[in-house]
Amino acid sequence: MRKIFNFIWVRNRTSLTLLGFLILWQLVVTVFRIREFILPSPLSAILHLFFRQPDANYHWIKNISATLFEILIGFTVTVLLGIMIAVIVSWSQLSRRFFIPLFIFVNSLPIVAIAPIILLWLGYGIYTNVLIAFLVSFFPMVINTTTGLNKVDEDLLDLVRYHRGSKWQVLIKIRFPNSLPYIFSGLKICSTMCVVGVIVGEFVASDKGLGYIIINSQFTLDTPPIFAALIVIAVMGLGLFGLVSLLERIIIPWHGSVNG
């Protein structure tokens, strides 16, 4: 019996922990009779997702897919641009001196404070939210990738140099593959930050998405859909993180982080 329990536990640690948390939450709400507009039970929140409420229609499918789409676009854009910027930054000392202070400056700006300006420029919609997601999450992506590109055993470079290999070959054969573990740790940070960025964007201005539901429900003290949205957001973050971890196993099986 104990063995079976152990086996199930080891296999599903993450999901079981999550389930335990939900059960605890449900118990707390039921036992202490907490009022729904303060803290709804997870069951009530989840039921909101699947059953149409008499007093309001939240258009879950439309709103979830809007947010999901923005997250995926934001993530893809951030990853591609982040890696490209990192390659440029690591290419020469000069570009490093120019770009890194600029990035630190941009990254230190509170995103909530510049979001209204972005809205002013780009208006409602996906461009604004993707840009905000990018601004929130590009920094760890760029810094991680740059570190990986530069943190190469100098002797490995001799391997290419003594054959008179080009700087480009050094990048493709040595620096880039060397940076993959760093890129993946950047991707993991980026995957959750992107979700945050998109939701912040939807908070500031939007006519759809989970952030929009949260803001609207807050005005009407309609708490269950807020928690329903939070649960969906968390699941999206987890899903994206899981996807990155899966890709990591496939793409860099040689690296220690995969089994660790």
Place this chain on the structure above:
Amino acid sequence: MPNTPLISIRGLKKIFTTLTGEKIEALENIALDIYPGEFVSIVGPSGCGKTTLLKILAGLVQKDGGEIKVDKESFDPTREVGFVFQKPLLLDWRKVIDNVLLPIEILKINRASMFGRAQELLELVGLKGFEKAYPNELSGGMQQRVSIARALIHDPKLMLMDEPFGALDALTRERMNLELLRIWREAKKTVLFVTHGIAEAIFLSDRVAVLSARPSTVVTALDIHLSRPRTLNVRTSPEFGKLSMKVYDSLEMV
């Protein structure tokens, strides 16, 4: 032995500048001829510039004087040098076979045409069946064998070996010495081998060049007339002892 050296080094000089601006003369005046097919070892005290000498020959470090003449008709130093470093320096993300093929990619030679050769070389260094393994699945000795196969893949005339077995335990090292002699015999290369081990140098070489401490010069180049193929027995022979004493003598350790 042919009369034209593959490489002829005269008056080679190298000066390093430290971070504080101090100038250190590593190589003062190196003169050495290396003939085709020869196995030449370089021994000398720590920090005497043995590695620097190899790196200059490989074009990884610039010389500060003197000349290196190569027999241009038979030898292209930009494509026909194979370097075995102190560390195996394998790329973790490449399987063994892809590590061996790295120079092929850098020299822009058709990869598919060399695949068979890579497999043969892995067999030569005793790693048949490990083509698909990743470097961190191999022991230190096996990793260094991979790096030897990699240094041979583009069929270089000259092999530069920088203490390749220095990091291995004594037993593995002896085994690798025997393996190296076999590989050298079968692959018919010219080898310039840097080592700290005097016995290792004598055991392997046709000639042992002894470098002085910094600023270094070639104190002596000792011919080793021990018969080949050599086995570990040769180490206990009186000639071997005499040769060792000569080397110790020129290192001023006696």
